[in-house]
Amino acid sequence: MPNETATAGLRERKKVETRRLLLEGAARLFRERGFEATTVADIAAHANVSVRTFFRYFESKEALLLPDGVEIFAYVENALAARPADEEPLDAVCNALLEAAEPFAASTLTALSHPLEDIENVVTARLVQAFSDFEERLTALVRRRLPPDTPDADLEAAVIACAALSAVRAVLRTRRARRATGPTDTGPATLLRAFRILRGIGTP
Structure with missing residues (x-):
């Protein structure tokens, strides 16, 4: 033995x-x-x-550019689990994605250190696909954070999860478009601004 x-x-x-x-x-x-x-x-x-x-x-070889989807989602899942239980669900998801952004953003920056457009295209496409794959899993996590008596809890959880992930995808696409015209910030600040825009939608 x-x-x-x-x-x-x-x-x-x-x-x-x-x-x-x-x-x-x-x-x-x-x-x-x-x-x-x-x-x-x-x-x-x-x-x-x-x-x-x-x-x-x-x-x-494309899979070498980023951590796999399981690893990326693990960052998000752990960050969300660490958020305060009384935090608003949308705030909790947005903050969890912000906290999880650093590990996979670092991988992205490493891949993008070479100024080749083909690498940028592949990295962006893989991240966008990864976040699309997270929607159902993140919805389930959000659902657990909602009070038991929440009306249409399944729908609310899905809207929150999908809205937050859509904001991340919007940031990735916007960064890619901006990069074509000059240097742009690549840290979590852009993601934070996107979440502020999301929270402000519909607010007078």
Whole structure:
């Protein structure tokens, strides 16, 4: 049994190391050659593994640009769970997304450090898709925060979740459009302004 445990531990460490080498190799190759010119075979060779092994870790080279959807949503879920129980649901979701923005924004900025439009396009598309995939899961989390006697609680939860995620998607698209005409801020400040706009909709 001890030998089996040791073998399992070694296998897991090797997986972690292989993943790290693939990520580091991809980042280096993307900077040196550009995203389009870098192939999966190049990345695999840099990590001294086969292409087949590469696909055991990542579904495509695009997947190397950002954490996967599960990881991104985990940031959001943990941040929302930490919000005060008496906080307004929309404020709680918006603040949770703000708190969670830093980890995946850092990954985005790393990917965008190379001034190639193709990388910007892929990163934006993946983030937008990731947030679209979150809608049902975030709706369920918001529903738990609503008082039990909330009228149309399922609808209110869906509206809050979808509105907050739509604000994030709007920020991503706006940043991309602004970047085409010059430097723009990439931190959470733009997201905060978007949430203020959202809260102000319909207010005289």
